[in-house]
Amino acid sequence: MAQPEKRENSVLFSLRELKQIEESRVQEEAHAIRTAEEQRVRAQQDEERRRREAAEAEVRAQQEAERRAREEHERRAREDAMRLQEAEARARVEAQSQLEAQRLAQEMELRRQQVSKSRPTWLIAVAGFLVVGVVGLGIFLYKRNQDADAANQAAIAARQAQDEANKKLALMQQTLDDLQEQMDQIDRDAEEARKAVELAANDAERAAAKAKVDELNRKKSEVRNKIDKTKTDQANAKKPKTGGGVKIDQKCIDNPLGC
Secondary structure (H helix, E strand, C coil), X not given: CHHHHHHHHHHHHHHHHXXXXXXXXXXXXXXXXXXXXXXXXXXXXXXXXXXXXXXXXHHHHHHHHHHHHHHHHHHHHHHHHHHHHHHHHHHHHXXXXXXXXXXXXXXXXXXXXXXXXXXXXXXXXXXHHHHHHHHHHHHHHHHHHHHHHXXXXXXXXXXXXXXXXXXXXXXXXXXXXXHHHHHHHHHHHHHHHHHHHHHCCCHHHHHHHHHHHHHHHHHHHHHHHHXXXXXXXXXXXXXXXXXXXXXXXXXXXXXXXXX
16 A cells, blocks of 8 residues: 555655646746837837937028028128118218319309409408318317217127127027027936836846936936026026116117218
């Protein structure tokens, strides 16, 4: 009786061992399937993120090219307008000078004719009057040219200051765009990290994913503070400056002779 019982125990042991082996195989297959599925999901997410980032990079590059072209066009337009205004100002001064010279020449000719018909004693008085008139005209024209040059210089300085302010505002806007891009990327990374928490296979992966979420939230707070500060600086830069210094009226910038 002992021998059959021993064989029966041996058979039961073999069956239990085979059952354990089969259960282990099933668990390994299930784990392999789950791991493969997680890898497939991650690969799909990575591919979608790469495509999205490539599309966004292409859009940003196009926007940057358009912005640079627009700024270059505006800069050239401002320079052309400035040169045109300066040329017009000089032309007006020269035209006015020529008109004054022609008027004086006509008056001198008229006086000469009148003097030639009157007594010679008036000749000295008329000549003196004409000399005084010529000197006065010269002083007037000289002062007018000086005023026009001063107005041109003031207008040029005002335009240069405005160009510098526009450049600073453009840099601030570029900084805001970059910070907003960082914020969007952080939001995307945070969303993937939250999905990773849900898909975590064990506590270690779950803890690592949660830590990444916390780190991304911290970075998001820092970027948000930078955005708020840049917006405040930009708003302050747009405010009109008050205080000391020479104030240039806008009409002086647009038309130096109109000051």
